[in-house]
Amino acid sequence: MSREQDALGIVTRPVGKFTQVFGQEPIVNLAILDECFIKVEESIKKGFDPVEDANEFKHAGVMCFWIRKLKPFRLEVEEGKDPIEISPYVNEMLAFLVAHQFIFGFYAKERKSDPAFHVPRLPARYLADLVTSMRYNSYSPHSLVQIFESLSV
Amino acid sequence: MKTEGGKLTRKMANRVRNPFGRNKGKGLTLKKIAKYIEAGADAIEADKEVNEQIVAGMKKVGA
Numbered sequence: 702m703s704r705e706q707d708a709l710g711i712v713t714r715p716v717g718k719f720t721q722v723f724g725q726e727p728i729v730n731l732a733i734l735d736e737c738f739i740k741v742e743e744s745i746k747k748g749f750d751p752v753e754d755a756n757e758f759k760h761a762g763v764m765c766f767w768i769r770k771l772k773p774f775r776l777e778v779e780e781g782k783d784p785i786e787i788s789p790y791v792n793e794m795l796a797f798l799v800a801h802q803f804i805f806g807f808y809a810k811e812r813k814s815d816p817a818f819h820v821p822r823l824p825a826r827y828l829a830d831l832v833t834s835m836r837y838n839s840y841s842p843h844s845l846v847q848i849f850e851s852l853s854v
Numbered sequence: 855m856k857t858e859g860g861k862l863t864r865k866m867a868n869r870v871r872n873p874f875g876r877n878k879g880k881g882l883t884l885k886k887i888a889k890y891i892e893a894g895a896d897a898i899e900a901d902k903e904v905n906e907q908i909v910a911g912m913k914k915v916g917a
Contacts, residue, residue: 709855710888714895716855722912730859738884745882757890760882777856790915801908803887806894822904828911 708734711764715798716774719791725776727791733773740767744842757807758853761800762846768796769835793835797828804849812853821852 712729720726744763745755768774772792804821812818831848834840898904 704884707884707888709857711884711891713855713888714891718895718908719912722909726856728856728858731857732859755882760887764887794912794915799891802891802894802898804894805898805904806890806892806896808894809897810890810893820901820904822901823907823911825907825910825914828908829914829917832911832915 704735704738705731708738711738712795712799715795715802718798718802719795727774727776727795730773730775733771737764737767737771737773740771757804757811758846758850761804761849762844763842764803765796765800765835765845765849766840766842768799769793769840790832790836793832796835797832800845800849801852804853808853818853821849823852 708731709729712734716727716729741760741763744767745760748755748759748763769792774791774795776788776791778788801821801823808818808821898908
């Protein structure tokens with residue numbers, strides 16, 4: 702499998718969820734998506750030695766940061782139609798979904814029996830506020846790491 | 855999934871030819887991350903409460 706297919710494999714389910722909820726499929730730019738994961742790998746490698754010290758929350762926060770920052774997704778506006786209201790938030794939304802689905806999967810496969818970890822659930826208003834805020838405010842990779850870590854507390 | 859854009863330049867692709875260097879084989883690869891995300895998406899859809907909150911939250915964004 703090529704790197705592009707691996708990267709697409711990461712965003713397939715989050716894109717599917719977005720499409721299911723809004724009825725519109727985002728278009729992903731492959732080069733920008735690959736660049737996102739290059740930056741994710743560089744960030745993890747730079748921040749942690751050995752890299753296996755980076756837990757799932759570190760990976761989630763860093764992935765969320767770079768997808769939000771580099772914006773590999775866009776929506777195609779059909780001719781004659783108004784852009785759907787959600788269109789400004791597509792990258793922030795998908796950045797969140799990638800990170801959340803990742804930590805949820807890690808919890809389901811690795812952490813369920815550990816009493817120190819809880820189901821990473823969150824109220825609807827928290828998700829809405831976070832995604833909206835990610836568009837207009839500054840978030841460092843580490844602040845996003847802490848946000849995702851707090852979901853499992 | 856709809857895609858656009860071509861491959862990265864060779865220079866950028868070469869930078870990640872061996873992304874974890876001496877830690878090769880350890881830590882998370884893109885493939886492993888994708889497997890966890892698939893498991894996470896399945897687990898979220900199986901958990902009615904979490905799924906409803908996620909969908910409701912997505913619809914509230916920007917409101």
